[in-house]
Amino acid sequence: MPGLVLLGDEAIAQGALDAGLSGVYAYPGTPSTEITEYIQHSAPARERSLHSNWSANEKTAMEAALGMSYAGKRSMACMKHVGLNVAADAFLNAAITGINGGLLVVVADDPSMHSSQNEQDSRFYARFAMIPVLEPANQQEAYDQTRYGFDLSERTGLPVMLRITTRLAHSRSVVETAPEAGENELQLPSDLRRFILLPALARKRYHLLIGNQENLVLESEQSGHNRWEQGTDRRKGIIACGIAYNYYREVARAANLKYPVFKISQYPVPPGLLNDFVAEVREILVLEEGYPILEESLTGILRNSYTVRGRLEGSLSRDGELNPGLVKAALGIRQEPLRKVPEIVRERPPALCKGCSHIDMYNALNEALDSHGPGRVFSDIGCYTLGALPPYNAINSCVDMGASITMAKGAADAGLHPSVAVIGDSTFTHSGMTGLLDAVVEKTPLTIIISDNSTTGMTGGQSSHATGRLVDICTGIGVEPGHIRVINPLKKYHGENTGIISEEMDYRGVSVIISQRECIQKQVKSIKGNGKERVRKCE
Ligand SMILES: Cc1ncc(C[n+]2csc(CCOP(=O)(O)OP(=O)(O)O)c2C)c(N)n1
Ligand code: SF4
DSSP states (O other), X not given: OOOEEEEHHHHHHHHHHHTTEEEEEXXXXXXXXXXXXXXXXXXXXXXXXXXXXXXXXXXXXXXXXXXXXXXXXXXXXXXXXXXXXXXXXXXXXXXXXXXXXXEEEEEEEOTTOSSSSXXXXXXXXXXXXXXOEEOOSSHHHHHHHXXXXXXXXXXXXXOEEEEEEHHHHTOEEEEOOOOOOOOXXXXXXXXXXTTOOOHHHHHHHHHHHHHHHHHHHHHHHHOTTSEEEOOSOTTEEEEEETTHHHHHHHHHHHHTOOOOEEEEOEESOXXXXXXXXXXXXXXXXXXXXXXXXXXXXXXXXXOOSSEEESTXXXXXXXXXXXXXXXXXXXXXXXXXXXXXXXXXXXXXXXXXXXXXXXXXXXXXXXXXXXXXXXXXXXXXXXXXXXXXXXXXXXOSBXXXXXXXXXXXXXXXXXXXXXXXXXXXXXXXXXXXXXXXXXXXXXXXXXXXXXXEOSSBGGGTOBOOTTTTTHHHHHHHHXXXXXXXXXXXXXXXXXXXXXXXXXXXXXXXXXXXXXXXXXXXXXXXXXXXXXXXXXXXOOO
């Protein structure tokens, strides 16, 4: 089969399609979004009627993927790293129920926080759940390990995590594909009580999970994805995980280094192989993208007789992405001075598009708040978070998806009035609705603005579950119909909109203002009639 030029994300999608995937469940989030988009645009996936619609959030995605696995089919849940926090309840418990059809949980981490609010390392979650992790070093491995991951999942009876990071997700390379496998038949689990986590059953399942750990170690010891490369210079041994292996290879080729290398792409880390490797070398340098998880488990709390260097010890920076320059420095190799960035290249911070509906909403909100003083607007995550920047300077918080309404509620409970929440339509259905219910039940004096642009703008314009449903949802949750106000954020309605926001801020109960105008980029896309034009601000 000819090679395909694929992003790391696309290689995973193609690998899953070729492995007999029956459904992908996901909520968009950089750098994971393109996995699901690739499957959505795949003609063979359409022919197979493979499930690929977006989910409301990562938890519903994880649970639906588990349900498909329960029915015997191969399924995949995809998310960015912070999405795993949202899916964590289902994720951890899926390790206890185990799987029926192969279940792959793909999590894309974002070291350096290019488009995220933290750089948490998902390998921690997998260790917490006690399930295997695969960490490919390049696009070919992303394809191969996706296929292998489904087999491993069915062999071990557990969900398997495939962890990637931004550079691999978003860079392209040629990928050789292998013949397609057919989908699994619909088949219920042989033990129908296995997924019932009542305490008496859950305890048994947990013991099985603990008992399975030895098997997972054996899998890792025998896996072709953990590889030991001999070297003649044993003053140092390099342990390189995932994409960090590539950085080392680049440096080693240029500097003609001959250190032995232990390449790790499957966890739990194989202790037998690792001990043999460590015995061969004088000191160890651990190269891992993310937290110093492996380094920490090698050194433990007490100092060992051998020297382990890495992010924890300080040879590499504790945070941020790795790159060949940092690896060079950790190996004591002198670096070429960096080329100066030409004057003409200016830093361009992200900004709201010209004509964006959020701008007119913020202009009205700022004016309505003028007489109340600053510090009252709790925002959420989406394009509208850019309202934090000049000239708007309109918001005072952005913590996690859904936190606008709940933080504004807490501040209102403390006595802040007016207390205002700003949230996008997709974020509202992701995790804002439950906070609204809290406020309705307690009749909290709160003004909520849902800035509804009929899309998930921040991540490139995916569909939004909220489109056309917001008034009904808010009514259903119990907001008084008289305090659900719909405004059109256009300059010509500025005075009227400011008045409505002011009125609702004076009201001592829950009010929801739906500021409704389509995202400009979405309009452009539908006028041009093709899905290619889009601005991705990337969260
Ligand atoms: C838990 C989690 N999942 C996904 C993301 C990525 N993400 C950031 S904002 C956003 C949705 C934004 O859509 P919307 O609320 O409609 O606002 P818009 O960008 O359209 O203004 C997504 C998916 C994230 N930051 N956190
Ligand atoms: S992509 Fe849409 S929502 Fe985002 S800034 Fe541009 S116009 Fe506004």
